[in-house]
Amino acid sequence: MEKKIYMDTSLMFNSFCDDFIIPERKKSIIYSRANSICRILNMEYWDLKSCSGGIFIGSFGRKTANAHVNEIELMFEIPISIKNKYIRKNNNPQFEFLMDVKNVISRGYTNVKINKEKQMIEVCFIDEMLFHILPVFRYFDKYIQADISEEGNWMVIDPISGINAxxxxxxxxxxxxxxxxxxxxxxxxxxxxxxxKKLLDTLVCNFLLQWKDKCCTYEHYDIMCKDFFRYLKSQQTSQKIWKTMKSDQMICNPEDFINKATLAYYNASSAIDFKKKKEYRLAIENWKAIFGNKFGHVTKNNRIEKKYEELISRYTQIGSIKSLEKKSCKSVCFQVLLAMVMFASMLLIGYTGDLYPEFVIFMVATILFFFALDI
Known part of the structure; x- marks a missing residue:
């Protein structure tokens, strides 16, 4: 027998966005590696036994990276006095500068190279996570980066303004x-x-800031996505350079993304139409064609389990065992009954795949349970 499907737009997009949260363990690894790299650079350039001084840029620094992030960009300030060392005694002193910083980092890591495309120093870890290190010099409230293209150049950048924007x-x-x-x-x-990625983040900002419902809830995320892809497909095919937010930095993107944006727009439109017709399975398949198989995959069970865990956690934190001893037998039995109803509702949702009316029962029982705590 085919499992019954029900689609709650708010719940599905909420669950999908929850999946993007970077796990604390992964964050800990990222911070630990950044500190280690900064410690090496501080010892060499600042004569300090410190792990401070690094600034996350890129999608991780902008807080737009999702749980799949595997490339971290880290900016580190080098004393301006070092810059005088790299006078134009050869064709590309900027490359020589990056090479020297690379050699310093190589004291602590084996798999280190210069990424000429990003113009950064790349450190590859055993789990295939990549760190891109950008050594810079302070220039008033901005920074100077080594541009190693052609004969080399010093380029003024301002990533902090973009992040703040x-x-x-x-x-x-x-x-x-x-x-x-x-x-x-x-x-x-x-x-x-x-x-x-930076261009994608810029286009998201440009779109949402002018969108009529920019503060919408999860319930309207389907419309938001559809309108965003419509905005993407309306970009000029001849445009290859964009300007970042609150910064003079230009983003070059010669590849064409408009065709895939157009396909995503039609998939999103179809998904919304299928939802209106209550053809929920087809609606979810269209969203999966855009975002991948994780969309709608954990909506029913994981969010209910999370609510249940939060409930149990809170009940434990308020000293439930002691409070139970003081309560009457009727009160305890009522709480136990409500807990059983919540657990049974959760199991039914997982078994049938139907959120109604089981979810309503779960929420009513949860509310009554908290009232019964008498806190």
């Missing part, structure tokens, strides 16, 4: 910019879209 825009939209950026990155990865 996205964070500000995210607050204005109630957190929707970070969520849409993470979903856009999932689309980029799943559909192999040839678009720069």
């Amino acid at each position: 996205i964070n500000q825009a995210d607050r204005v939209t109630g957190g929707n910019i970070q969520n849409l950026c993470k979903m856009a990155h999932a689309w980029r990865l799943h559909c192999n879209v040839q678009v720069n």
Whole structure:
């Protein structure tokens, strides 16, 4: 017998966005590796036994990276006095500068090279996580980066302003910019879209800040995604260079992403139409064609289990055992009954795949349970 499918737009997109949260263990590994690299550079250039000084840039620094992030960009300030060392005594002193910093980092790591495309120093770890190190010099409130293309050049950059602009825009939209950026990155990865991550984040900001419902809830995320892909497909095919937010930095993206954006737009439109017709399975399949198989995969069980874990955790934290001893037998039995109803509802949702009416029963029982705690 085919499992019955029900689609709750708010619940599905909420669950999907929850999946993008970078696990604490992975964050810990990222911070630990960044500290280790900074410690090496501090000893060499600042004569300090410190792991400070590194600034995360890129999608991780902008807080738009999702749980799949495997490339971390780290900016580190080098004393400006070092720059005088690299006078134009050869064709490319900037490359010589990057080479010297690379050799310093190589004292602690074996798999280190210069990434000429990114113009950064790349450190590859055993788990295939990549760190891209950008050594810079301070220039007033901006930074100077080594441009190793052609004969070399010193280039003024301002990544901090871009990061601050996205964070500000995210607050204005109630957190929707970070969520849409993470979903856009999932689309980029799943559909192999040839678009720069920084450009994708910039386009998300440009779209949402002018969108009429920029502070929408999860219930309208389907419309938000559809309109975003419509915005992407409306970009000029001849345009190859874009300007970042609140920065003079230009983003070059010669590859065409408009065709895949057009396909994503039609898939999103179809998904919304199927939802209206209550053809939920087809609706979910269309969203999966955009974002991958994880969409809708954990919606029913994981969120209910999370609510149940939060409930048990809170009950434990308030000293439930002691409170039970003081309560009457009727009160205890009532709480136990409600807990059984919640657990049975959770099992039924997992078995039938139907959120109604089991979910309503679960929520009512949960509310009554908290009232019964008498706290």
